[in-house]
Amino acid sequence: MRAIRFVKTGLVAVVLSCLFSPPIVAQSDFAHPLDPLSKDEITTVVETLKTDNKATDSSRFSTLVLHEPPKAEVLNYKPGAAFRREAFVVVFERAANQTHEAIVDVKNKRVLSWKEIKGVQPSFMQEDFLLVMSVVRGDPAFQAAMQKRGITDYNNVQLDGWSAGWFGFSDEANIRVSRAIPFYRGKGKNAYPHPIEGVIAYVDLTNKKVLKVEDTGVVPVPAANAELDPESNAPLRTAPKPLQIVQPDGVSFELRGNEVRWQNWRFRYALHPREGLVLYTVGYEDQGKLRSILYRGSLSEMVVPYGDPSAGWFIRNAFDEGEYGVGALAVPLEANTDVPDNAILMSAMLATERGNPQTRNRAVALYERDGGVLWKHVDYLTNRNESRRARQLVLSSFANVGNYEYGFNWVFHQDGTLEMEVLLTGVMSVKGVVAKAEGEHPNHSNYGHLVAPGIEAVHHQHFFNFRLDFDVDGAGTNSVVEQNTMALPAGKNNPHNNAFAMHETVFKREAEAQRQLNLASARRWKIINPQVKNSLGQPTGYLLVTGENSVTYSGLNSFVRKRAGFMNHHLWVTPHVPDEMNSAGFYVNQSRGGDGLPKWTKGNRAIENQDVVLWYSMGVTHIPRPEDWPVMPVHKAGFKLMPAGFFARNPAMDMPK
Numbered sequence: 001m002r003a004i005r006f007v008k009t010g011l012v013a014v015v016l017s018c019l020f021s022p023p024i025v026a027q028s029d030f031a032h033p034l035d036p037l038s039k040d041e042i043t044t045v046v047e048t049l050k051t052d053n054k055a056t057d058s059s060r061f062s063t064l065v066l067h068e069p070p071k072a073e074v075l076n077y078k079p080g081a082a083f084r085r086e087a088f089v090v091v092f093e094r095a096a097n098q099t100h101e102a103i104v105d106v107k108n109k110r111v112l113s114w115k116e117i118k119g120v121q122p123s124f125m126q127e128d129f130l131l132v133m134s135v136v137r138g139d140p141a142f143q144a145a146m147q148k149r150g151i152t153d154y155n156n157v158q159l160d161g162w163s164a165g166w167f168g169f170s171d172e173a174n175i176r177v178s179r180a181i182p183f184y185r186g187k188g189k190n191a192y193p194h195p196i197e198g199v200i201a202y203v204d205l206t207n208k209k210v211l212k213v214e215d216t217g218v219v220p221v222p223a224a225n226a227e228l229d230p231e232s233n234a235p236l237r238t239a240p241k242p243l244q245i246v247q248p249d250g251v252s253f254e255l256r257g258n259e260v261r262w263q264n265w266r267f268r269y270a271l272h273p274r275e276g277l278v279l280y281t282v283g284y285e286d287q288g289k290l291r292s293i294l295y296r297g298s299l300s301e302m303v304v305p306y307g308d309p310s311a312g313w314f315i316r317n318a319f320d321e322g323e324y325g326v327g328a329l330a331v332p333l334e335a336n337t338d339v340p341d342n343a344i345l346m347s348a349m350l351a352t353e354r355g356n357p358q359t360r361n362r363a364v365a366l367y368e369r370d371g372g373v374l375w376k377h378v379d380y381l382t383n384r385n386e387s388r389r390a391r392q393l394v395l396s397s398f399a400n401v402g403n404y405e406y407g408f409n410w411v412f413h414q415d416g417t418l419e420m421e422v423l424l425t426g427v428m429s430v431k432g433v434v435a436k437a438e439g440e441h442p443n444h445s446n447y448g449h450l451v452a453p454g455i456e457a458v459h460h461q462h463f464f465n466f467r468l469d470f471d472v473d474g475a476g477t478n479s480v481v482e483q484n485t486m487a488l489p490a491g492k493n494n495p496h497n498n499a500f501a502m503h504e505t506v507f508k509r510e511a512e513a514q515r516q517l518n519l520a521s522a523r524r525w526k527i528i529n530p531q532v533k534n535s536l537g538q539p540t541g542y543l544l545v546t547g548e549n550s551v552t553y554s555g556l557n558s559f560v561r562k563r564a565g566f567m568n569h570h571l572w573v574t575p576h577v578p579d580e581m582n583s584a585g586f587y588v589n590q591s592r593g594g595d596g597l598p599k600w601t602k603g604n605r606a607i608e609n610q611d612v613v614l615w616y617s618m619g620v621t622h623i624p625r626p627e628d629w630p631v632m633p634v635h636k637a638g639f640k641l642m643p644a645g646f647f648a649r650n651p652a653m654d655m656p657k
Helices: 039-051 071-075 126-137 140-148 320-324 559-563 597-603
Strands: 015-017 060-066 086-093 098-105 110-116 157-163 177-184 199-204 209-215 254-256 259-262 265-272 276-286 289-305 344-351 357-379 384-401 404-413 418-426 430-432 448-452 455-458 460-470 479-487 500-506 524-533 539-546 571-575 612-622 632-643
Touching (some): 039 060, 039 086, 039 098, 039 344, 039 357, 071 276, 126 157, 126 177, 126 199, 126 209, 140 199, 140 209, 259 384, 265 357, 265 384, 265 404, 276 384, 276 404, 289 320, 289 404, 289 418, 289 559, 320 384, 384 418, 418 460, 418 612, 430 448, 479 612, 524 612, 539 612
Antiparallel strands (some): 015 344, 060 086, 199 209, 254 259, 265 276, 276 289, 404 418, 430 455, 448 455, 479 500, 479 524, 524 539, 539 632
């Protein structure tokens, strides 16, 4: 993290608007209950709250989004029918350190509910980061720490405002706080290779003062160049010859407002300020019938714990979604680098923390890409080849979270597979270290690896939790099955000792469904509808196919583990409850732990033949390499949702050659 660019973004409510010719059709022609709030609706919400004396010009709107209608209303909606329009708003009063929640009837300009939420802090806003910079730069203790290091040009010190979390510090109770982490920017463009190691400022954002400056001793600021522009990395290799992606007849998808139709797929989408890209009502048209698969899919939470216990590092465990907002930090996408030339780039209408509508361009991309071989077989007797080339549809966005970038791609395949790709890149968090004489120092400590002279990248993990609200062939009758494969014992039924079998177990209650991956048993999980059978008599279903994953190395009693309890298990299953949206709880900033999935599942509710939600936790353990410096090549992680009995045969057999 975390010098987040809220100056350009702000926390947002999003409307994806379309700027291109058909097959992209105006949003207003296909209005739907799940459409994000429009520019006029955002204005109406703020005016309604001010007219009702619930907000003033000094109020800050940390969240202003669509209050999604009840699931039953959405599923029963018929095009052209009237539907409710409500907004969910979090209003923060800095002077009083108070947080309120509101639900506003947008059409009728009425405040439906208003309540104070005590003891919580809403997510970070632009104003917080500006306060960190102004308060810390003028603090005498901070200036003294800089002077010890020979730095007197304080305006050339970049201060990244990090979330404070909670570590039991009594002087941080009942106030809004942050950490300020300094880098020396100088005249360069990339400050992150120049950490001012050993200095951390603890900032009271409520009273606008520095609580303390932690200074553990002077470490030389690394001076090595690590700029990322072409001129700084010359001589450059010879560029490859142009590779053109050409669609002479146009794109193959149809975009009707926020609904996409492509190769039998049909789904809706939005860019949520907290969750980033959200999929809604994902279905597949099978022989003229639209079959439901997923009602809502999104990133529910993420956390990045660092493994260095020193004074400047144990505090670093940012919840990049709940504390900042992945969608709020979406950056404009650049054609031919971030996305291919054939991508359609969409703008977004945002609400700033002051409640003003704001347009962001190129926030989301939609494009087709080559998918390799879809399927192939050669008849060796006749040498006749039957093969098909695959096409994929990608819905993409990127978030800049200070030093790091995260890309999120929802990828639709022609064989009925839905994939999530998480792309990790950007600049690693590093610390300055004192190098010994050549040959006397190791290339790493216990807590990091040397990636450049005087620069050590700290070991860390990235944990993502995805909320997947399944409706496999309908809502209300889904179950989750665990599959485990094992070798059978040698004996009469296994005389050649080669047999192995797969066993399935249906989860009946939440406690049974708190599960870990198991390589030894090739453990997998399938969501089925026992009430609907394919032509082979099997229940229709979708399989969660996991990719790279890890366990957390944060101790069971660590504060980050308490606050991010979703890391305790790779799989959780709950019944659908509209308010259970964020796996670490809604108010993550300065939370003390125990909220979200650990709290909800204490009831051990029934989950068999229910409207179920599957929560998948995915961990990436990053042990840095020199090749990750100065900017990290994209590391791809993710998972797939693959049909398993949903069809009776390969659904891509109808692909023309």
